[in-house]
Amino acid sequence: MSLKFNRRELDFLLYEFLDTEALCAQPRYAAHDRETFDAIVDSALAVAGETFANHAAEIDAQEPEFVDGRVRMLPAVKQGLDAFVDNGFMGVGFAEADGGLQLPYTISQALNWVFTAANTGTSGYAFLTMAAANLLSAHGSEEQKARYMRPMIAGRYFGTMCLSEPHAGSSLGDIRTRAEPCADGSYALSGTKMWISGGEHELADNIVHLVLAKIPGSPPGTKGISLFLVPKYRLDAQGEPADFNHVVLAGLNHKMGYRGTVNTLLNFGEGGECRGWLVGEVNQGLACMFHMMNEARIGVGLNAAIHGYAGYLHSLDYARERPQGRPTGQRDPASPQVPIIEHADVKRMLLLQKVYSEGALALGLYGAALVDQQHTSDEADVRAEIGLELEILTPIIKAWSAHFALQANYWGQQILGGYGYTRDYPLERIYRDNRLNPIHEGTNGIQSLDLLGRKVVAQRGAAFQLLIRRMQASVEAASADAELAPHAQALAAAIEVVTGTTTKLGMAAAQGEVERFLANSWEYLEMLGHTVIAWVWLRQAQTAQRGLARSDCSAEARAHYAGKLAACRYFYRWELPKIRRQAELLSALDDSVLQMPAEGF
Amino acid sequence: MSLKFNRRELDFLLYEFLDTEALCAQPRYAAHDRETFDAIVDSALAVAGETFANHAAEIDAQEPEFVDGRVRMLPAVKQGLDAFVDNGFMGVGFAEADGGLQLPYTISQALNWVFTAANTGTSGYAFLTMAAANLLSAHGSEEQKARYMRPMIAGRYFGTMCLSEPHAGSSLGDIRTRAEPCADGSYALSGTKMWISGGEHELADNIVHLVLAKIPGSPPGTKGISLFLVPKYRLDAQGEPADFNHVVLAGLNHKMGYRGTVNTLLNFGEGGECRGWLVGEVNQGLACMFHMMNEARIGVGLNAAIHGYAGYLHSLDYARERPQGRPTGQRDPASPQVPIIEHADVKRMLLLQKVYSEGALALGLYGAALVDQQHTSDEADVRAEIGLELEILTPIIKAWSAHFALQANYWGQQILGGYGYTRDYPLERIYRDNRLNPIHEGTNGIQSLDLLGRKVVAQRGAAFQLLIRRMQASVEAASADAELAPHAQALAAAIEVVTGTTTKLGMAAAQGEVERFLANSWEYLEMLGHTVIAWVWLRQAQTAQRGLARSDCSAEARAHYAGKLAACRYFYRWELPKIRRQAELLSALDDSVLQMPAEGF
Secondary structure: OOOOOOHHHHHHHHHHHOOHHHHHHOHHHOOOOHHHHHHHHHHHHHHHHHHOHHHHHHHHHOOOEEEOOEEEOOHHHHHHHHHHHHOOHHHOOOOHHHOOOOOOHHHHHHHHHHHHHHOHHHHHHHHHHHHHHHHHHHHOOHHHHHHHHHHHHOOOEEEEEEOOEOOEOOOHHHOOOEEEEOOOOOEEEEEEEEEEEOOOOOOOOEEEEEEEEEOOOOOOHHHHOEEEEEEOEEEOOOOOEEEEOOEEEEEEOOEOOOOOOOEEEEEEOOOOOOEEEEEOOOOOHHHHHHHOHHHHHHHHHHHHHHHHHHHHHHHHHHHHHOEOOOOOOOOOOOOOOOEHHHOHHHHHHHHHHHHHHHHHHHHHHHHHHHHHHHHHOOOHHHHHHHHHHHHHHHHHHHHHHHHHHHHHHHHHHHHOHHHHHEOOOOHHHHHHHHOOOOOOOOOHHHHHHHHHHHHOOHHHHHHHHHHHHHHHHHHHHHHOOOOOHHHHHHHHHHHHHHHHHHHHHHHHHHOOOHHHHHHOHHHHHHHHHHHHHHHHHHHHHHHHHHHHHOOOOOHHHHHHHHHHHHHHHHHHHHHOOHHHHHHHHHHOOOOHHHHOOHHHO | OOOOOOHHHHHHHHHHHOOHHHHHHOHHHOOOOHHHHHHHHHHHHHHHHHHOHHHHHHHHHOOOEEEOOEEEOOHHHHHHHHHHHHOOHHHOOOOHHHOOOOOOHHHHHHHHHHHHHHOHHHHHHHHHHHHHHHHHHHHOOHHHHHHHHHHHHOOOEEEEEEOOEOOEOOOHHHOOOEEEEOOOOOEEEEEEEEEEEOOOOOOOOEEEEEEEEEOOOOOOHHHHOEEEEEEOEEEOOOOOEEEEOOEEEEEEOOEOOOOOOOEEEEEEOOOOOOEEEEEOOOOOHHHHHHHOHHHHHHHHHHHHHHHHHHHHHHHHHHHHHOEOOOOOOOOOOOOOOOEHHHOHHHHHHHHHHHHHHHHHHHHHHHHHHHHHHHHHOOOHHHHHHHHHHHHHHHHHHHHHHHHHHHHHHHHHHHHOHHHHHEOOOOHHHHHHHHOOOOOOOOOHHHHHHHHHHHHOOHHHHHHHHHHHHHHHHHHHHHHOOOOOHHHHHHHHHHHHHHHHHHHHHHHHHHOOOHHHHHHOHHHHHHHHHHHHHHHHHHHHHHHHHHHHHOOOOOHHHHHHHHHHHHHHHHHHHHHOOHHHHHHHHHHOOOOHHHHOOHHHO
16 A cells, blocks of 8 residues: 655645744754755655555554564564664654754654554554653653663664553543652552553564652652653663563553554563652652643644544545446436546535544644744743643644544545445544544543633633634734635634633633533533634635735646635534534533433433 | 343333334234233343354454355354244244244334344344345245245345445446346346345355346336346255355455454356346336335444444443542542543433434334334325335434444443453444444435435425424424423424425525535435434433323333433433534535535545
């Protein structure tokens, strides 16, 4: 299977919708320009096409096996990851001083797009390692960076994040893994961690587990959690992997999808001592982890968007090639059939996929661009403001994208009919892979509680108000364009609906009606999410208008811009009005859910 | 895995919501009463629990294989089907004179519920055989009935339906399979059929394929299609299976789900002559097939509802047993955790599953009851009227149920979090199995065109108007109940919205705007479907009110009725209002989809 990709869409989002090149004015990225960005994307497309796309279906059909306490998997996975490492992609976002390429986070997310579209299972090992190295970069000691982070950036060691336990997924305050202080300043870890992706394999010389655990005597709940670096093999005096550290594979999880990335149950300290080293301060483990959570959740939202978009491209090809049926009104059965893209309902299914997945891609990459701006701005005020915007956008990027890009896959599969239900076409696999995204990194339900219960109300609504101002600025700018003015008005009206609803909810909470305030949080996330995506579509339409106005606009570009404008119109007509019903329910503090007696189910 | 079933819900729907017992007043069912109905359900629950539920996960993991031109599958499938046949279930709906049990269609659909909930893959062979025998019962000659139908009812032969071809799924007029007349009155079949469930196996002594094909010289399109009976083995002089009839297995389809039912590509007439016998009249093949289509599509809608409900019950158990997190406002991390059913967002996900799946079950069984009434009524007027109601309800039963009961499975999986993504729990399998329903027996898109383009407008809207009258009658009846009156008002308003929208659409069509009239047919199906399901929920609520008023109402029954009332309220608050946005789009003859240029995708 070759890699299906739309380079034009990527370029549109990176260089027209976003101004990624502008980052090159910052000292951190001064060595780069559009040319180096393009070169690395070209290189990623080549490597992903050759060594990732080639085994995407195969690793789904032949998932990793647990054999004699080890994980056995297809050799193609290691071949792909070796090529990834050899081409320097593991270091894409890291400092040159640490062996990285020092590229913006936005560009590393563009590469995420390329590799995930090619093969999400094999990509998983790489992106987990980058996330773990990133955490060490922010919170690790100099020694930890030298001994563990740099080999991870070089691709010699891989990494994991160990948060959940079999009895504690959403409720991390209830974890039981213990870390007993040892005389040499290290800790002895004991406990079981669940859902650990990349928890055991022989793809790298070592595996660096970043583990949440409790030091005896620490406070109950989330305030008593610390973060530990726990290697699979302890390092010897030369800093090379040596003795086994008793991180024992207890079992593999057999999943609906994402089968290429091994997912494990790990016992720490089984059959011998398992040593770990504190990362950051005692009892600050969750804070360290959450410091990286925005990026991790932007990654999940983008992963969902990438799957949504990949399914869209596959179903688009099918719709263009499959002849079936005749135009409405053509009653001559001997007349030639038309490609199904000419049927209105097929167009609808393509449009839905387009608005959901391109909307989610644009929003996720915008989030990535905010991360870059936050990291590079000289001004503390600007950094704080961007931080606020990221706080409120993150649960939307994660949960809205996971929910709706998965719906996109449903419609893509539907376009292929019976073929979409077979494993001969990638749609059903893409759906199964993407199905993870509403669940992991905080379920979508948890995201909606985080959004309404924390992010919206924090600092007296500062983040919410900032987001509203950002959207209003786009309304003003778009109002000047006659074609976009109706959309701008619709967005302005939506902003009013959302603001009014949020005010009513806030007042209810202030009066102590906390349960009713939070009862419909998922509807709130959908409502604010649809408004934010409408904003993103308006900005894409503005970008398209600017492109169309250029004298050198090619026919190909013109068609792409026209598609953006038609998709924007579709989103405003078909999707944005959905928020009114949600606003009514939320404003009324509807308690239908609370009124349902548990024994009535 | 034991069979998870809610007998109380089945009894509520059969004997309270519907009056299935009343059918016993008809001569055809005079031998039966509530006791015999209950006995066969008891027996089905026992057989399904012992011989179907036991291998449901196993046949998903080890799907049938193509070995040396034959299909190899787990022995448990044959063991289950033998038990099914030995207990007489294959004959449940057929006349005693033909070896059947002569039970109403509604009861056979109740058994469908039991066996499908236990194991959809193994059940598939049985229900396909019953459908094929049913078609022969309606259109076969006496000889065909004696030689083929009766052995099918006895479970000695199994059956299939062969409609699609690799290049023709939705567009049956374009099939290419040929049937050349032979001197002895039979036909020589040649061609390839795709997506044939149960197309090859060794579960029975013979397989009776009912095949659509074209006789040379017949008109193009759907008017030139005839129906043929094509056995795997021709019968000898004694009427026993003898010579191979050259129906050759060309391959198996490897599917996302429904893996227990083998799905095949068959070559008719490969390597030797394949003889078939005409069923019904020449060129009336599609009419014969469509005669049974209402029942087949009610079966698909119920199958979807059954999967939706099965997932609901599994996620309900999990929600009641899994402790995680604490009530809103409880900030002491040392306080005990609560079962997740106490969290509002989990309740919401349970309620959504409940309203979608119980709504679809109630609607599907109501459709089955209409089939029974149509078959048993002495009055031609009544039969015609019921026929009209079935015509308009069938695409809704099929497509609405397939779409929304699948969404129920999405939410069920979400409740289980990471566990819902593993193959250790049945939710992910139930989703994959259920995913077929929006695709087969006419895709949901095709159903929406059938609904708006044919059923709504046929006979100057007679079926539509009848449906409206039926709903209005319920509005009137429910208005007398103070608790239900607000819902009755809401349904009355919805009926007005739907009627107004339909009128506008009809006028546009009358003015020749056929493309815009049909462009948003899926939205129309969702709008009318939600209104119909609101009607069904109102009637369930009325039934619950009657139950609560009985002096002998048990505590268990009281809780069940209270759940029905709360679910009805939830549907009216959260779901029914969705039709307003759809009505606006449809009334405006929105052309956003048509405006999208194909090259803009």
